[in-house]
Amino acid sequence: MRPSINRPPTPEAEEDQEKEPTLQEIINIKLIESGEKERLKELLRERLTECGWRDEMKALCRAFTRKKGRNNVTVDDLVHVITPKGRASVPDSVKAELLQRIRTFLVSAAL
Amino acid sequence: MSAPNDDNASAHSQLSSHFFAGLLDSIIVDVASECHRIARLGLDRNLEEEEEELRLSAQARVRVADPSNSGEVNNKHVVDIFGQTHPAVANEIFECMNCGRSIMAGRFAPHLEKCMGKGRKARLKSTRSSKTPQNRYSRGSPVSTYYTYSNSASVNRIVNGTPGPTGEEYADGTFEET
Numbered sequence: 001m002r003p004s005i006n007r008p009p010t011p012e013a014e015e016d017q018e019k020e021p022t023l024q025e026i027i028n029i030k031l032i033e034s035g036e037k038e039r040l041k042e043l044l045r046e047r048l049t050e051c052g053w054r055d056e057m058k059a060l061c062r063a064f065t066r067k068k069g070r071n072n073v074t075v076d077d078l079v080h081v082i083t084p085k086g087r088a089s090v091p092d093s094v095k096a097e098l099l100q101r102i103r104t105f106l107v108s109a110a111l
Numbered sequence: 112m113s114a115p116n117d118d119n120a121s122a123h124s125q126l127s128s129h130f131f132a133g134l135l136d137s138i139i140v141d142v143a144s145e146c147h148r149i150a151r152l153g154l155d156r157n158l159e160e161e162e163e164e165l166r167l168s169a170q171a172r173v174r175v176a177d178p179s180n181s182g183e184v185n186n187k188h189v190v191d192i193f194g195q196t197h198p199a200v201a202n203e204i205f206e207c208m209n210c211g212r213s214i215m216a217g218r219f220a221p222h223l224e225k226c227m228g229k230g231r232k233a234r235l236k237s238t239r240s241s242k243t244p245q246n247r248y249s250r251g252s253p254v255s256t257y258y259t260y261s262n263s264a265s266v267n268r269i270v271n272g273t274p275g276p277t278g279e280e281y282a283d284g285t286f287e288e289t
Contacts, residue, residue, distance in 0.1 A: 061146035078143035086139045102127040
């Protein structure tokens, strides 16, 4: 019975309302709820596969795995391996297309 | 008037870039996760690629250096890339549509030459065989009369020694009796 006294007080419900959701959060919610986020992700995935970006990333992963040993790699390792090159090597056309679509969504969502 | 729009535009650009980066990171994690899975499950057969390449090239070299192989004649027959051998002369037998004989496929072309009269010999053979009956009829009698004529003459000389009209004693009464 005693340990429960040390429990911190339950936060009041009003405290949550004080934290305004940021614009980013609002947009994020709108993207997800409308399904646009999923569509955008699929589009980007498709474009990156078409242009060979995905194969390049996989090759980087394999090279790293060969060096480190198959059973010693973690997902984190691989993410760190491919993130810098991955961000830098997206073709300009692909990036432009996606940015355009996102901007269109922002305008249509009247934000 | 344009200032708020500019702000809006730049805010939009910033937001767009932010969301694009978020999407890209999400896809990067997907790729990393898939590669991790392949690595851990050992699904990548050629992971030790350099070793594999060296091994395969060594094998290929051995095969090329070996003199009794592929393009060269192996035993009796040439072996093609599928490892099949074909005899030098095609040996399927079928019926010639011109003369009806059973012909071996590999000998069909020369056969047709003779059969259908393309060659010199074939043409002569056909002309001779087609004209000989006519010769017999047109020149048949003179030849035979000449024969009987000379026969009787020589027979007379041999038997009687006189070229007299003694032909009547002989069966072939073609000799003129005066």
